[in-house]
Amino acid sequence: MTSIADGGRAAGRAETMGVWFVVKKTLRKPQFWFGFTMIFPLLIWYWIFSFGPIIQAFRMSTVAYKLLDPGNSPFVGLGNFIKIAQHPLFWVSVKNTILWAVYSFIFHLPLAMLIAVCLSKVKRGRNVYQALIFVPVVVSLVAVSLLFKMLMDPEVGQLNKLLSSIGLPELQWLSSTSSALPTAVVIATWKGLGFFVVILTAGMLNIPSELYDAGLVDGTNPWQQFWLITMPLMSHTILLVTVLLAIGSLQEFTLPTVLFGSEGGPGNSTFLYNLLVYQEAFLDIRFGTATAASLFQFAFILTISILQIKLLRPSWTY
Amino acid sequence: MAVIGKTGPARRQPPRRIEISQSIIQIFLLGMVVVAIFPFIWMIFASLKPFKELVESRQLLPETWTLRNYDEILGRVNFYAAFRNSIVSAVSVTVVSVYTSSVMGYIFSKYRFAGKEVLFTIVLSTMMVPFAVIMVPLYITIANSFGLADNLGGIIVTGFYTAFGIFLMRQFMESIPFELIDAARIDGASEWRIFFTLVLPMSMSPMSALAVFVFLVNWDSFLWPLIVLSSQDKQTLPLVLAGLRNLWWTRYEMWAAGSMLTVAPVMLIYSIASRYFIRGIAMTGLKA
Numbered sequence: 347m348t349s350i351a352d353g354g355r356a357a358g359r360a361e362t363m364g365v366w367f368v369v370k371k372t373l374r375k376p377q378f379w380f381g382f383t384m385i386f387p388l389l390i391w392y393w394i395f396s397f398g399p400i401i402q403a404f405r406m407s408t409v410a411y412k413l414l415d416p417g418n419s420p421f422v423g424l425g426n427f428i429k430i431a432q433h434p435l436f437w438v439s440v441k442n443t444i445l446w447a448v449y450s451f452i453f454h455l456p457l458a459m460l461i462a463v464c465l466s467k468v469k470r471g472r473n474v475y476q477a478l479i480f481v482p483v484v485v486s487l488v489a490v491s492l493l494f495k496m497l498m499d500p501e502v503g504q505l506n507k508l509l510s511s512i513g514l515p516e517l518q519w520l521s522s523t524s525s526a527l528p529t530a531v532v533i534a535t536w537k538g539l540g541f542f543v544v545i546l547t548a549g550m551l552n553i554p555s556e557l558y559d560a561g562l563v564d565g566t567n568p569w570q571q572f573w574l575i576t577m578p579l580m581s582h583t584i585l586l587v588t589v590l591l592a593i594g595s596l597q598e599f600t601l602p603t604v605l606f607g608s609e610g611g612p613g614n615s616t617f618l619y620n621l622l623v624y625q626e627a628f629l630d631i632r633f634g635t636a637t638a639a640s641l642f643q644f645a646f647i648l649t650i651s652i653l654q655i656k657l658l659r660p661s662w663t664y
Numbered sequence: 665m666a667v668i669g670k671t672g673p674a675r676r677q678p679p680r681r682i683e684i685s686q687s688i689i690q691i692f693l694l695g696m697v698v699v700a701i702f703p704f705i706w707m708i709f710a711s712l713k714p715f716k717e718l719v720e721s722r723q724l725l726p727e728t729w730t731l732r733n734y735d736e737i738l739g740r741v742n743f744y745a746a747f748r749n750s751i752v753s754a755v756s757v758t759v760v761s762v763y764t765s766s767v768m769g770y771i772f773s774k775y776r777f778a779g780k781e782v783l784f785t786i787v788l789s790t791m792m793v794p795f796a797v798i799m800v801p802l803y804i805t806i807a808n809s810f811g812l813a814d815n816l817g818g819i820i821v822t823g824f825y826t827a828f829g830i831f832l833m834r835q836f837m838e839s840i841p842f843e844l845i846d847a848a849r850i851d852g853a854s855e856w857r858i859f860f861t862l863v864l865p866m867s868m869s870p871m872s873a874l875a876v877f878v879f880l881v882n883w884d885s886f887l888w889p890l891i892v893l894s895s896q897d898k899q900t901l902p903l904v905l906a907g908l909r910n911l912w913w914t915r916y917e918m919w920a921a922g923s924m925l926t927v928a929p930v931m932l933i934y935s936i937a938s939r940y941f942i943r944g945i946a947m948t949g950l951k952a
Binding site: 387392398400403487496507511541600633 | 685686689690692693694696697699700701703704706707710718719720722764767768771775777783786787790792793794795796797798799800801802804805809821822824825854855856859880883884886887891901902905906908909914916919920922923926927930931934938939941942945946947948949950
């Protein structure tokens with residue numbers, strides 16, 4: 347009752363109180379209340395658990411954080427950034443992380459593309475193959491790490507037994523400085539490949555088969571089909587895969603940690619950047635330098651992603 | 665042109681060449697399947713071998729079958745608690761975040777309000793920030809403001825919203841016509857009713873895809889639980905499993921048994937619902 351009367355009065359004064367009228371009209375809409383009750387918690391949550399911590403991170407990186415009295419942490423400007431860059435393992439971890447990412451690309455992309463092409467071409471049993479190749483993705487990464495550490499044990503591991511039984515020299519796998527990192531990336535590839543295979547296969551099956559038929563009429567061979575039809579039409583999916591691969595491999599943490607503990611492998615050879623951040627933050631309890639280190643990582647990943655999108659995004663769509 | 669559809673038998677290639685290339689493809693894929701599956705099969709049998717045999721034998725099958733590894737590991741490590749913790753955190757994060765993603769996807773797609781696009785862009789841009797940047801301030805928030813250090817709640821509450829899920833659901837909601845929602849409004853349905861009885865049932869397919877994705881990520885989550893959870897009985901499966909390395913330095917048969925206990929439940933679900941898993945990942949790839 348009152349609301350109708352209010353509405354009438356508000357409408358009468360619409361010229362003088364235009365804003366108030368609009369507000370009242372909005373408040374009475376059912377859409378408003380539904381939207382409000384849904385958006386309000388989102389704003390609160392994002393403020394506390396996402397934007398807030400991000401802003402906090404920028405602030406924290408410029409102070410020498412005092413654990414017991416955070417309010418009085420002295421301002422040190424860029425001191426934390428300089429300090430982390432002088433950390434004895436900083437450049438080691440940067441080098442290792444970039445190597446990890448490069449190996450990830452080399453191991454993942456060609457193999458995933460090859461499997462995806464085969465899956466999109468195979469006539470029988472596609473779903474079964476796909477389901478089985480996807481199995482390692484579902485399995486806990488920690489279990490995978492333990493599994494391969496057992497298989498790759500240089501003395502009692504099954505892989506070396508296999509190599510020696512077919513007359514090949516035994517390998518050091520995860521136990522030597524030179525082979526630990528590539529071997530660990532092989533494990534990461536074994537675990538992650540199915541994910542990219544499924545994305546790429548879905549992209550390939552999405553290409554209309556008329557295009558291949560037209561290609562056949564023009565007399566293309568399978569090689570030309572791949573480079574002239576599949577690759578150009580897959581460019582969006584491939585861009586997605588490369589960006590995901592870069593973001594994922596530059597933030598790797600679990601695999602080296604479970605394989606070697608937080609020291610990162612023989613002679614620090616798998617000490618990745620995220621292990622450095624973790625060590626600074628939660629083992630040495632230096633929150634300021636740790637967030638400074640993570641902001642370096644943020645800048646680096648952002649740059650790489652933008653570069654990839656700029657370089658690889660096709661200028662046309664289909 | 666239309667006659668030569670996807671199902672049409674009209675690929676004009678010499679039939680023999682097709683057969684040869686098909687069998688090469690089949691052999692290659694079979695090889696990949698063996699590479700993907702064999703380590704597990706080895707692990708199943710390894711968990712049933714005594715230590716001495718596991719280290720010395722080259723045989724896949726155990727000579728002495730034994731369940732003592734499982735006995736010992738369940739006696740020393742509280743796998744039941746870890747399993748319960750993992751289920752509780754992964755399932756609640758999945759349920760809540762799939763629900764919030766659908767609601768917000770719907771609102772971002774079908775509602776008009778000031779600042780909508782700005783808000784959406786800001787929400788999406790949080791995806792670009794590496795987790796390492798927020799882990800310290802987030803831990804301080806969880807521990808000091810909420811008192812949730814060493815508490816499963818700290819894992820659950822940080823997973824209530826996912827920018828990726830909101831994005832995915834918005835992409836899907838764009839395909840629901842405005843006319844349908846307006847028609848329901850004219851029929852006098854409330855906004856709640858429209859969302860829960862009209863929009864949600866239509867979105868089951870992307871929701872199940874998202875649910876699978878979120879569940880997998882959270883079931884396997886390692887770094888954040890490692891930071892938040894410290895006491896043994898609060899830890900999730902990946903943490904407990906990683907702890908086996910320190911508990912039994914090179915007792916590989918224990919590692920194998922522990923891994924089996926962690927892997928088996930997921931594999932069981934996967935063997936029943938593998939098609940949803942794969943469709944989920946494929947759909948996220950195509951929509952993103």
